[in-house]
Amino acid sequence: MQSNAVERGAKTGQAFDDSGRWALISLALSMLLSSLGISIANVALPSLAEAFDTSFQRVQWVVLAYLLTVTITIVTAGRLGDLIGHRRMLIGGISLFALASGLCGAVSSLWLLIAARALQGLGAAVLMALSIAFVRDTVAKDRTGSAMGLLGTMSAIGTALGPSLGGVLLTAASWRAIFLVMVPLGVLNLLLASRFLPAGKPTGKGGGFDSLGTLLLGLTLAAYALATTVGGAHMGWPNVALLVVAVLGVGLFVMVEARVASPLIQLSAFRDASLSGSLVMNALVSTVMMVTFVVGPFYLARALGLNAALVGMAMSVGPVISALTGIPAGRIVDWLSASLVVIIGLALMTAGAFVLVVVPTSFGVAGYVVGIAILTPGYQLFQAANNTAVMMDVSPDRRGVVSGMLSLPRNLGLITGASVMGALFAFVSGTVDGSTAHPETVATGMRVTFAVAGMLILAATVVALLVRGSVANAATVEE
Template identity: 60%
Template sequence: MSPHSDSATGHRQHRTGGEDGTASTGAHRPAVRWALAGLSLFVLLSSLGTGIAHVGLPTLAQVFSASFPEVQWVVLAYLLAVTALVVGAGRLGDLVGRRRLLLAGISLFTAASVLCAAAPTLWLLVGARAAQGVGAAVMMALTMAFVGETVPKERTGSAMGLLGTMSAVGTALGPSLGGALLAGFGWRALFLINVPLGIVAFLLSHRRLPADRREPGGDRARFDHLGTLLLALTLAAYALAMTLGGGRFGALDTALLVAAACGVALFVRVESRAASPLVRGALVRDPVIGPGLASSALVSTVMMATLVVGPFYLSRTLGLGAAPVGFVLSVGPLVAATTGVPAGRLADRFGARRTTLLGLLTMTAGATALSLIPASLGVLGYVAPLAVVTAGYAVFQTANNTAVMADVGPERRGVVSGMLGLSRNLGLVTGASVMGAVFTHASASADIASAPAGAVATGMRFTFLVASALILVALAAVAVVGRAVPPSDA
């Protein structure tokens, strides 16, 4: 069993949200539904904040008379803040109270959205986006942690599936909603749309989320300021190295990677000596949590390949225009959105580990098919295996999150939830750079935007062959865990 299982048992009353563990009874179901509605809005807003700004970059470049590398910081500032702070935000929630911090996070996110819309200069907009990212880091870190506080354990998978669905909806909605707002109301509407949603999320959470509980007596752990700062700087250096060069590593990118590697070594040393470390070594070595985090990062790396490779294959090899390419690319998030809740029910019924394996096997089949398809099959030949990959990802993510969070004690739920968010973010950041570099190399073209159709098709197939290998590594890790840990969730 997981070392946290006794803690989970001891806090069953706290998990279910009722004094006698009866959150699943009819009297408590409406409260649970409203709490989940609030948590779903947090996930929707944080994922929407990632994708909606991309579509406005060309307009922002014109409005502020800025270069494209300069306006990219509108996206990078948000991404860096989320990546650097999500684990620290989770740990802070464990210490000061998750409800209190979550309400502060949505307040900051909403206020920063207003500042983004009112920004008179580009760099004030970038600063407001960074503040928005801080609020989003809190929201990402604490939403999954609250599932254990509001939902009975037997329905955890369904709740995780709902949150996964809302994340996919936000991702799918970002470009299309952003385009509509941009065309109808201008660039400021890209940020103002968050304000009414943020207010609703605040009100729902203020009324429906359980109050923070403090243990009577005893010493409360101290927040690890040095460890948090080191981790934030290390993650920021890595994220910058992966994004600034666009897959082409120059002197600056290499220096940032070296700094990130040194930061990891220093962080491990500091944490081993800290009285109350941000991340305990035993947590990472846990036979469920460690492989769960690693497989989440690997699978997210693969999913980013679909966004990196897809537009070039569809436009250069299949000859689609901009509008059809956008429509085809929306298939993935839409499949994920419709698969999340059923995936959660599968995890509840058959066990999280079995469902995780099913998701990874499905992804492997889809990625392998993408590595073999001939261009003569056209759009359907690409969309069908893409849908399989995305459905597998939705099943994996829901089940893996359920497995990782299942037996974590209340005092560590925030930091583990933050680590799950971090693993996904790191996978997406790595995938954008590394899988893009693999695609470019396999296409044997200096400029992929003008590469011949056949070269792009070759690059696509090789990239998904590498993706299949990465999924198999994740599959092996989960399979080993399945043999090492008794199937208590089956």
């Protein structure tokens, strides 16, 4: 049987057979769709505001509903995959994503569109969590890094493809087309997953689902996400109140998880320095990467005076490099140890961040591109190595929830980068309106923001070194 062939190939370390390749293609397409769902909608916001005759603040929820739903549900999606089976859960997620994409293209009101986007985000959470979890069921252990690199590449392609594909579809058809185009891709992915993914079995132990913990985690994440997004750059008492709710939610969640028989997240897992360190590093790195998308356009347009076309070209450098370096990064992880490649990737990211502090001042757009060209490969090395280090030896009954836990700080980092680091940039620039900022203050804001970003990467590097030392000491004790 084809699914058995995939399992045998993964266990023996042999090269992929045809079934294994098609299974990996299905996982890659899942990552492409989930990232495309984020990036393709941004370009349509002006068209949506016009179509529904509403404000930009309201149509922003077309993007926020998707991102918030993914963030809130991704750990739960992974845990459900452990309980009912990774293949069954992933096929369900693909089906939901395709159905919700069709609903997005068919609705007649903005609020129905926002609801459909939340449903699409729920499907995307399953795609993100289970694609990473499925890698160890699909490929040989010594090729895990390459597979993780491929998934990173497809995520980057989805991010880069969204704005350009969305622009073409908006010009040729209407805003509905940007959602409907994902329906046939989802159907194709459903056929591939049903045909080639190894069947497997439900692996969750204990048989219980932590309903209370799931509810508390969802409400806590929702409170934090809303605290960092409502009000835009204007932070007021609602933001503070939501942050307080988030902090209280964390405390309650920890108390519940310590007492329930089958916790959503086993608190003892955080005693593993490797896992805890990986989650912290993922949050810090994602926060920094979001800075390039938030600060970059304002710096290129207002400080360097580039027109929209040139800004678009400069901003495409990062995603293009990311797409080109993902697979090589994964292969490097397979050749070297994952913990070493994590440090190499963070070192490149640190260098890139500080190049962006210094070089653009003297070399303009060329200096900016050089900084991005150093930062981005470092990010791909980090992602491939960090994902591999976490997922390599996770037991089958925890792969889904651990994959969700790994993706959660990434999404939280993206939200934090957009809000907190964006607010820092606006504060240093002396205005919350990039269109009226002076070029000198925008340049200063960019330098200060990337200096802080560089310090965050340095902090992540310290964590990586501590984790590497802890693992080495543990190995010495065992010997």
